[in-house]
């Protein structure tokens with residue numbers, strides 16, 4: 001697996017891809033905690049030092065739970081993306097999405113937002129001023145677009161009605177891809193899946209996995225034993241590509257996300273809000289955003305100014321066999 005870290009200004013350039021490995025054993029990765037502003041704590045389970053992707057999933061943020069009585073909530077000013085899709089899913093609260101192609105959408109628990117940046121989009125995400133729920137708890141994941149799709153037109157989808165199923169008392173919602181014969185309507189560009197699983201009853205079950213795909217389990221409430229390894233929020237269990245099933249046990253109600261996908265064969269670079277292939281592409285996207293290039297558009301109804309890109313000061317590239325975030 002080829003990896004490289006470059007410290008560039010305030011942001012680290014992360015190279016990832018071509019990284020599926022690890023056999024049937026469970027590998028646990030600890031999320032990094034960071035703050036998004038407004039008191040909103042994020043646990044970032046991907047990318048981390050030793051695990052960059054699971055299939056095309058390249059970025060896993062878990063935010064909250066938080067009480068908005070004491071906090072401002074989410075307020076992410078307009079910012080650009082290239083080369084990716086954002087997948088937003090809430091378990092509590094509401095988020096207002098606005099983007100440069102004219103979308104304006106409140107998302108609520110059980111619904112899915114999928115924004116495809118293609119060659120360029122900008123958006124804002126904020127807690128609505130009039131709220132029906134004082135809490136906020138959810139996920140934002142990113143999906144790398146494969147080479148043939150990353151220059152496509154930007155797009156936004158809101159799915160209020162996703163397929164659900166019950167398996168061995170697990171209540172499952174298919175966010176992305178297919179699971180047990182149920183298929184999500186969300187448009188994706190790689191072979192992949194993502195399922196929200198609520199385990200209200202205690203017990204032990206087995207879920208089938210697709211051999212040859214990577215899989216991961218991210219716990220968002222409670223705790224779960226994944227083939228005997230206990231994980232809780234802030235930990236990602238990585239399952240490699242050689243499995244056809246996983247054993248899950250919980251001794252109290254739990255909720256988790258099962259992710260999977262065909263190993264992503266292209267090497268990608270992530271910096272700030274960009275997924276690209278070369279430092280030149282990232283530098284160009286950064287400059288275009290700062291110079292208000294038309295293709296990033298405008299989030300006109302957001303009250304406030306847009307985000308500036310961090311500074312770009314490329315330092316010597318450090319290559320290592322081992323990661324050292």
Ligand code: MN
Nearest residue numbers: 079081086123
């Ligand atoms: Mn964004």
